[in-house]
Amino acid sequence: MAVPLEIVILAAGQGKRMYSDRPKVLHELAGRPLLAHVLATARALKPAAIHVVYGHGGEAVRAANPELGITWVHQAEQQGTGHAVAQAMPGVANESTVLVLYGDVPLIRPQTLKKLLSAAGTGLALLTTELPHPGPYGRILRNAAGQVTRIVESKDATPDEAKVREVNTGFLAVPAGKLKKWLSRLKNHNAQGEYYLTDIISIAVAEKVTIITRLPGDIAEILGVNSKAELAQVERMYQKQQTEKLMQQGVTLRDPARLDVRGELTCGRDVVIDVNVIFEGKVRLGDRVQVGPNNVIRDSTVGSGTVILPNCVIEETDIGADCRIGPFARLRPETHLAAHVHVGNFVEVKKSDVAEGSKMNHLSYIGDTSIGRNVNIGAGTITCNYDGANKHRTIIGDNVFVGSNTALVAPVTVGEDATIGAGSVISKDAPAGELTLTRAPQTTKPGWKRPVKKAKK
Ligand code: UD1
Ligand code: CA
Numbered sequence: 001m002a003v004p005l006e007i008v009i010l011a012a013g014q015g016k017r018m019y020s021d022r023p024k025v026l027h028e029l030a031g032r033p034l035l036a037h038v039l040a041t042a043r044a045l046k047p048a049a050i051h052v053v054y055g056h057g058g059e060a061v062r063a064a065n066p067e068l069g070i071t072w073v074h075q076a077e078q079q080g081t082g083h084a085v086a087q088a089m090p091g092v093a094n095e096s097t098v099l100v101l102y103g104d105v106p107l108i109r110p111q112t113l114k115k116l117l118s119a120a121g122t123g124l125a126l127l128t129t130e131l132p133h134p135g136p137y138g139r140i141l142r143n144a145a146g147q148v149t150r151i152v153e154s155k156d157a158t159p160d161e162a163k164v165r166e167v168n169t170g171f172l173a174v175p176a177g178k179l180k181k182w183l184s185r186l187k188n189h190n191a192q193g194e195y196y197l198t199d200i201i202s203i204a205v206a207e208k209v210t211i212i213t214r215l216p217g218d219i220a221e222i223l224g225v226n227s228k229a230e231l232a233q234v235e236r237m238y239q240k241q242q243t244e245k246l247m248q249q250g251v252t253l254r255d256p257a258r259l260d261v262r263g264e265l266t267c268g269r270d271v272v273i274d275v276n277v278i279f280e281g282k283v284r285l286g287d288r289v290q291v292g293p294n295n296v297i298r299d300s301t302v303g304s305g306t307v308i309l310p311n312c313v314i315e316e317t318d319i320g321a322d323c324r325i326g327p328f329a330r331l332r333p334e335t336h337l338a339a340h341v342h343v344g345n346f347v348e349v350k351k352s353d354v355a356e357g358s359k360m361n362h363l364s365y366i367g368d369t370s371i372g373r374n375v376n377i378g379a380g381t382i383t384c385n386y387d388g389a390n391k392h393r394t395i396i397g398d399n400v401f402v403g404s405n406t407a408l409v410a411p412v413t414v415g416e417d418a419t420i421g422a423g424s425v426i427s428k429d430a431p432a433g434e435l436t437l438t439r440a441p442q443t444t445k446p447g448w449k450r451p452v453k454k455a456k457k
Pocket of ligand 1: 013053075078080103136139153170195
């Protein structure tokens with residue numbers, strides 16, 4: 001039987017250098033907390049258990065990650081990485097393999113961790129890499145035969161040790177039974193007065209356990225976030241990975257550096273995306289969709305051939321094929337547009353269904369409305385859906401023509417083929433096929449003169 005995998009994620013650090021009241025692991029990368037990225041990677045490995053060691057900002061960290069299947073372990077005082085891992089050990093089975101991840105190192109990939117795990121076996125596997133400027137990282141020390149003998153933290157390193165460029169990324173995989181034993185022997189006699197997880201290396205070596213090392217696929221994977229500058233740097237790297245994937249799949253990006261994917265973007269063939277576009281949540285773009293500059297699109301689907309002109313905000317909306325949206329359109333949640341619908345300049349649509357071929361091109365608010373096929377909504381039409389206490393629906397049949405500057409006072413129904421005269425306030429149902437208008441007849445007062453200012457005395 002395969003050895004069960006249990007993952008321990010260290011997430012108790014405060015993140016002093018973030019200068020923030022928020023716990024570090026809740027700062028967002030691509031719209032999701034750092035910890036959520038690490039949890040997603042952990043889940044991809046299908047472990048038997050995930051243990052998250054949390055401390056600073058305690059309950060907020062738990063509340064932000066309400067998924068089931070996480071064992072939360074509280075580390076009241078941050079006494080070092082070894083102490084942190086030890087807190088999780090009572091919940092870990094001796095026969096498991098433990099993989100240690102970090103809540104603030106979000107770009108680690110499942111395939112790299114799989115490599116590390118298959119190297120571990122009954123020994124200890126470390127993910128290491130060479131850095132030209134190893135800075136604050138722990139240094140990997142090897143003997144003449146090239147075997148790892150121990151890790152020295154940079155603050156404890158002699159000048160010679162500090163010159164070593166092979167560093168500890170922090171990721172390691174180790175059999176749980178041995179780990180428990182080694183952790184119990186840690187001391188905090190070092191520069192930081194902490195229980196170092198890295199000290200298990202020399203203990204393992206003394207027990208003749210071989211230390212195996214593996215490399216990450218790329219340097220971004222091991223970058224930790226300690227400051228806002230590093231957060232921004234990791235964000236750029238993440239976005240670069242997203243845009244490279246999209247271009248690989250054939251999406252045309254006018255400038256891959258000016259696009260943000262904060263969620264999951266799926267694109268059909270021959271999609272073109274202009275600059276300064278933000279995708280949030282789950283967004284699906286069909287074939288030949290064109291997204292103009294400065295659009296924000298969240299949790300929506302866009303049918304094939306649809307063009308989204310500049311400066312739209314689109315949330316939780318299904319847009320059919322061959323529609324034309326914007327410029328400056330606002331589509332709000334629970335909106336469904338069928339094919340060949342036009343929503344134009346300064347039009348807001350909320351919780352409405354619009355059937356094929358209907359158009360609302362200028363200055364409208366359409367809320368809680370069902371619109372039939374081939375309807376023309378004139379400029380400035382407003383559905384008055386709110387009476388101050390409750391929301392009501394407006395129903396507009398097929399082939400209706402609503403004249404400009406009409407107020408439709410819901411609940412109200414406009415029958416199919418009806419025409420509404422411009423400037424009307426429609427508060428009762430308008431019959432099918434007829435012209436309805438509420439305008440006062442136009443009159444002319446012959447000979448009427450404008451008032452003139454009285455002469456000053
Ligand atoms: C650690 C390693 C170092 C490695 C580096 C890679 C040790 C002793 N050193 O150093 O060899 O090069 O990571 O980034 O392990 N944490 C807790 N509880 C604690 C202490 C830390 O949860 O009591 C968490 C932190 O929130 C952080 C992670 O563990 O996510 C690493 O802690 P940190 O203090 O940043 O370790 P480094 O000193 O960077
Ligand atoms: Ca430290």
